[in-house]
Amino acid sequence: MKAVIVVHGGAWAIPDEMSQATVDGVKAAACEGFKVLKRGGGALDAVELAVRSMEDNSVFDAGHGSVLNADGEVELDALIMDGRALANGAVSSVKNIANPVSLARAVMEKTDHTILTGRGANLFAERIGMVTVPTETLVTEYERKEWEKHKKYATGVVELFNSQWGHDTVGAVAVDCSGNVACATSTGGIRNKMVGRVGDSPIIGSGGYADNLRGAVSCTGHGESILKVTLARLILFHMEQDKEVEDAVELALRYMGDRVHGGGGAIAVSPAGKWAATFTTERMAWAAVERDVLWYGLDPNEKCKEQLSQY
Numbered sequence: 001m002k003a004v005i006v007v008h009g010g011a012w013a014i015p016d017e018m019s020q021a022t023v024d025g026v027k028a029a030a031c032e033g034f035k036v037l038k039r040g041g042g043a044l045d046a047v048e049l050a051v052r053s054m055e056d057n058s059v060f061d062a063g064h065g066s067v068l069n070a071d072g073e074v075e076l077d078a079l080i081m082d083g084r085a086l087a088n089g090a091v092s093s094v095k096n097i098a099n100p101v102s103l104a105r106a107v108m109e110k111t112d113h114t115i116l117t118g119r120g121a122n123l124f125a126e127r128i129g130m131v132t133v134p135t136e137t138l139v140t141e142y143e144r145k146e147w148e149k150h151k152k153y154a155t156g157v158v159e160l161f162n163s164q165w166g167h168d169t170v171g172a173v174a175v176d177c178s179g180n181v182a183c184a185t186s187t188g189g190i191r192n193k194m195v196g197r198v199g200d201s202p203i204i205g206s207g208g209y210a211d212n213l214r215g216a217v218s219c220t221g222h223g224e225s226i227l228k229v230t231l232a233r234l235i236l237f238h239m240e241q242d243k244e245v246e247d248a249v250e251l252a253l254r255y256m257g258d259r260v261h262g263g264g265g266a267i268a269v270s271p272a273g274k275w276a277a278t279f280t281t282e283r284m285a286w287a288a289v290e291r292d293v294l295w296y297g298l299d300p301n302e303k304c305k306e307q308l309s310q311y
Contacts, residue, residue, distance in 0.1 A: 002273045002290060003037035003177050005030055007050050009060050009285035010168030011220045011265030019298055021059045022285040027296050029053040030287035031308065033172060038292075043174040043182035043216075044082045044105075050172040051078075051101040051184040058140050062170045063098050066138050066188025068147040069195050074138050076100040076188055077202040079115075080108060083181035083210035083271075090115040090202035094122055096132040101186045103130060104202070115202060143191075150192055169201050171208060171218030173269045181216035181271055183208040183232075190223070199223020205233040212271060215239055217249075221256075221264015221281065229256045235268055245269070246276035253280050 009026045033050030037043070055063025066074045078100035079090035089108025091100055092115065103125050107116050116124050125132065169187035185208040187201040200223040201207040207223075209232040210216035217232040231252055238248035249266050256262045257280055265279025267286060277286035277297065287296040292308040 001175075001177055001179050003034070003175060004269055004273045004275055004288065004290040005033040005037060005046050005050060005172060005174040006267040006269055006275045006277055006288040007033065007054070007170070007172040007286065008218065008220055008265060008267045008277060009054060009170050011263070011279040011281040011284035012168045013282040014285065014298065018059060019283070023296060023298050025054060025057045025059050026285045026287040027294060029172070030289045030294065030296075033174060034289035034308070037174060037176055040177060042178075043176040043180045044080070046174040046176065047172040047182045047184040048080060048101055048105055050174075051170055051186050052099050054170040055099050055101060055186055060170050061168055061188045062186040063100065064138050065140060065143070067143055067191040068139065069189070069193050069197070071195050072147060073195070074135050074188060075195070075197075076186070077198060078104040078184070078186040079202045079204060079208050080104045080184040081182060081204060081208055081210040081216075082108070083212040083216055086211060088114055088204050090204065091117065091121040092198045092202045093118040093196055094125070096122070096135060097125055097130065098133050098138065101184050104184075106130070114204065117198070118196070147191060169207070169220040171220060171267060173210070173216040173218050173267050173275075175216070175269050175271055175273055179212065179271050181210045181212055181269060183210040183216040183218045185218045200226035200231070203227060205230045208232050209236055211236065215245065215268055215270040217266055217268045219264060219266045220279075220284065222262045225256055225260045225262020226264055228260045228262070231256060231264065231266065235266055239268070239270065245274045246278060249276045249278040253278060
């Protein structure tokens with residue numbers, strides 16, 4: 001069985017000055033994750049490593065590139081899910097954690113819970129010895145300036161996906177050589193969000209879902225809209241109805257647009273290794289690796305191809 005990994009760097013109006021760095025970032029993340037798969041590693045390790053790569057890249061709104069809330073603070077959300085037994089873990093509104101996706105995995109593997117939030121999540125991180133970092137190391141100078149310019153959350157939500165100051169989620173899905181699937185999603189949320197606001201990213205079934213019987217999905221876009229339609233699970237529902245992966249994603253995104261007027265995107269992979277990266281926003285950076293071929297894109301209907309040997 002062929003191994004495949006697909007990653008996204010967020011669906012929004014990515015400005016031209018950020019486009020190359022964003023594409024380079026998703027390509028690097030996909031390649032990092034595929035290294036795990038190529039040496040026979042599992043899908044869960046692959047998606048965690050790919051998302052960590054983007055959390056460590058300040059061009060993305062996750063980890064080191066996160067946006068600021070209304071109080072000028074960083075609050076991070078993440079989830080991870082293993083399709084073998086539907087094991088999952090998530091964190092929301094955590095602070096001072098550079099790689100929240102790894103904290104989410106620790107919740108999955110070291111607690112009896114599914115999600116920890118805020119102070120409780122940070123206390124858990126401290127208990128297991130996860131390194132914390134000063135908030136200022138997670139915030140770029142660009143973000144500080146943008147935060148000062150846009151302090152009204154209501155305006156921000158309206159403009160988010162139709163302007164060039166929005167920012168969004170990162171995610172990864174994979175299937176390994178044994179047919180196991182996994183997903184991971186991580187975000188800093190929406191700029192100037194209310195303190196304590198939680199979007200779709202850490203919510204199982206909305207921000208992501210993985211089931212060996214169906215496939216794996218990671219979503220991106222306007223979190224409140226994604227939550228209303230439980231987008232990740234909706235995509236897998238269409239796949240259960242024997243829709244092709246790409247058709248399933250398109251149908252679910254169209255429904256979200258028609259029903260709640262929400263824009264976004266998603267990546268998905270089936271247990272057989274079929275995959276899709278689709279969006280309804282102006283742009284979405286994505287990359288996929290299968291059989292040593294790297295696919296990637298940014299604009300609608302763009303699908304570029306390179307041999308992985310170049311990396």
